[in-house]
Amino acid sequence: MVPSVAQTLNHNLNVYKLYPRGSDPRRKTTTRTIRIAQRYDEVLKEESERRGLSFNALMDRILQRYVEAQRFFEGQMAVTLLDQTFQEILDGIDETHIRELALDAGSTRPQDRLRIRGLPLDHDSLV
Numbered sequence: 397m398v399p400s401v402a403q404t405l406n407h408n409l410n411v412y413k414l415y416p417r418g419s420d421p422r423r424k425t426t427t428r429t430i431r432i433a434q435r436y437d438e439v440l441k442e443e444s445e446r447r448g449l450s451f452n453a454l455m456d457r458i459l460q461r462y463v464e465a466q467r468f469f470e471g472q473m474a475v476t477l478l479d480q481t482f483q484e485i486l487d488g489i490d491e492t493h494i495r496e497l498a499l500d501a502g503s504t505r506p507q508d509r510l511r512i513r514g515l516p517l518d519h520d521s522l523v
């Protein structure tokens with residue numbers, strides 16, 4: 397039996413603790429005191445003001461991004477691209493070649509990503 401979208405979403409929320417910003421009803425916070433370089437503090441203060449966020453909200457977003465994704469790419473030679481740049485690259489490659497690359501990557505990379513995250517290679521980890 398294939399799980400419903402709601403069941404899959406609920407599973408992912410419970411297992412991976414990946415909630416949309418501010419929506420985790422069980423969210424608890426911890427107060428931390430950290431020491432950072434003054435230049436980082438200045439940039440972060442300016443950025444939080446530019447975005448209309450509190451300093452704390454900006455730091456929460458930065459930490460959330462690290463916890464949910466970036467930490468898994470460290471040491472993996474990952475590249476970040478703007479969507480427009482990625483689309484331009486795809487537009488310059490033959491569709492048949494893209495399909496071959498996708499099939500090759502899809503046969504191994506999901507398993508590799510699960511191993512990096514310490515998750516079992518099963519259906520529940522993939523959905």
